Amino acid sequence: MKGLETNIGGEVLEDGRIVDLYWARSERAITETASKYGRYCYAIANNILQSVEDANESVNDTYLGAWNSIPPHRPSILRTYLGKITRRVSLKKWRDKNRDKRGGGEVALALEELEGCVPSYATVEEEIIAAELSETLNCFVSKLPEIERQVFLSRYWYLDSIEQISLDFHFSNSKVKSMLYRTRGKLLSHLRQEGAQ
Amino acid sequence: MNANHILDALEMIDDAYIIDVKERNALNTTSANNTVEKVRSLRRVLALVALIAALLALCGFAAYELGLFDPWMQKPSTNPTETVKSAIENQMDKEYSVIVRVEEIKVDYTETKRVMEMYSGSELAEARGWTDSYLVDHFVVVWAKYYVEYDHTKTFRNDGYTEQYFYLTEDPGTGEWTIIDNTSPNT
Numbered sequence: 001m002k003g004l005e006t007n008i009g010g011e012v013l014e015d016g017r018i019v020d021l022y023w024a025r026s027e028r029a030i031t032e033t034a035s036k037y038g039r040y041c042y043a044i045a046n047n048i049l050q051s052v053e054d055a056n057e058s059v060n061d062t063y064l065g066a067w068n069s070i071p072p073h074r075p076s077i078l079r080t081y082l083g084k085i086t087r088r089v090s091l092k093k094w095r096d097k098n099r100d101k102r103g104g105g106e107v108a109l110a111l112e113e114l115e116g117c118v119p120s121y122a123t124v125e126e127e128i129i130a131a132e133l134s135e136t137l138n139c140f141v142s143k144l145p146e147i148e149r150q151v152f153l154s155r156y157w158y159l160d161s162i163e164q165i166s167l168d169f170h171f172s173n174s175k176v177k178s179m180l181y182r183t184r185g186k187l188l189s190h191l192r193q194e195g196a197q
Numbered sequence: 198m199n200a201n202h203i204l205d206a207l208e209m210i211d212d213a214y215i216i217d218v219k220e221r222n223a224l225n226t227t228s229a230n231n232t233v234e235k236v237r238s239l240r241r242v243l244a245l246v247a248l249i250a251a252l253l254a255l256c257g258f259a260a261y262e263l264g265l266f267d268p269w270m271q272k273p274s275t276n277p278t279e280t281v282k283s284a285i286e287n288q289m290d291k292e293y294s295v296i297v298r299v300e301e302i303k304v305d306y307t308e309t310k311r312v313m314e315m316y317s318g319s320e321l322a323e324a325r326g327w328t329d330s331y332l333v334d335h336f337v338v339v340w341a342k343y344y345v346e347y348d349h350t351k352t353f354r355n356d357g358y359t360e361q362y363f364y365l366t367e368d369p370g371t372g373e374w375t376i377i378d379n380t381s382p383n384t
Contacts, residue, residue, distance in 0.1 A: 040219075076212075077212045077216065079216065080212040080215045080216060083215060084208050084209075084215075087208055088205075088208060091204065091205070095201075107204075110200075110204060111200040111201065111204060112200070113200075114200035114203045114204060115199070115200045117200070117203060118198055118199055118200060118203070131209075133198070133202060133203070133206035134206040134207075134208070134209035134210070136206075137203070137206050137207055137209075137210060138209070138210055138211055141210055141211075141214055142211070142214075146217075149214060149217075150217060150218045153207075153210065153214055153215065153217075153218045154218050156203075156204065156207055157207050157208075157210060157215060157218070158218065158219070187203075
């Protein structure tokens with residue numbers, strides 16, 4: 001596996017080669033992952049946890065998650081694979097910390113905003129299982145106009161703050177808020193339709 | 198179902214959409230940085246242009262004041278000394294001249310021979326289309342001594358007697374002599 005570990009001049013490895021390192025059980029996989037995607041994962045974790053210490057812990061958990069899941073997985077897009085692990089780990093950590101209280105930060109705000117998208121008739125019995133809900137959401141997101149979709153996912157996937165989204169998209173805060181409000185309204189309609197089926 | 202379910206289910210959104218968001222932001226950041234950089238570069242270029250323009254203006258003013266680029270308001274004549282005389286006397290038309298009086302003026306054959314030899318076969322002569330035979334027949338150096346007084350509120354040139362050489366060429370067609378160069382004034 002020596003060939004896999006050649007990294008001339010500190011060049012960033014391609015995703016495929018990093019995944020190969022995981023498969024070869026080379027610990028260098030972790031350092032290469034940290035080097036290439038550490039900041040990306042940290043940004044997601046910090047958006048959710050709003051704490052340097054907790055975010056770093058989440059990022060380390062992400063590396064561990066990747067180490068434990070590759071193999072058997074061979075992610076085609078390492079970036080989103082890691083991002084999803086970070087998001088999942090960080091949300092779990094946030095929930096654990098805020099089990100007995102409402103909690104703060106972008107997650108609390110995002111949840112509060114998304115409460116309005118839950119159809120009122122939905123009950124535990126009628127609950128769409130996670131896979132189906134994901135499929136429904138995927139369908140919904142795919143139909144959104146490009147910018148609206150990007151803003152929506154910035155807020156509810158990356159848990160970016162309204163201010164950050166405004167900066168990223170060169171919109172005013174109020175424009176971002178109203179855009180998200182309209183999108184949530186569409187999501188509610190979409191979920192109602194899906195639930196009616 | 199509650200909001201947590203939606204938040205969790207969003208995890209499984211297509212990778213393409215997830216990447217799309219951050220790539221756009223990255224592009225925006227790059228684009229914004231590029232814009233800022235472009236504005237900065239433009240400012241630097243404009244500042245540099247302004248500086249160069251100021252320096253050129255300063256040099257131009259100094260050169261003008263020193264007479265380095267002082268255009269001769271000559272009246273070409275078939276007599277080279279008349280051409281030079283007209284050029285000197287026409288300096289009176291300049292706003293800073295108070296008195297301009299030609300004291301002495303003549304063709305300097307020694308200087309003509311020396312300069313002609315200097316020009317002969319030179320790149321400058323070639324560039325100007327001067328063959329050796331052309332220089333022999335149509336090139337002359339005129340020496341002039343003249344007295345000048347200036348308005349010192351308008352120029353820092355020195356008053357007094359000035360000696361200067363003028364290099365002239367003759368148009369073979371019209372026979373008129375034109376000043377094509379001159380030495381700096383020796384005041």
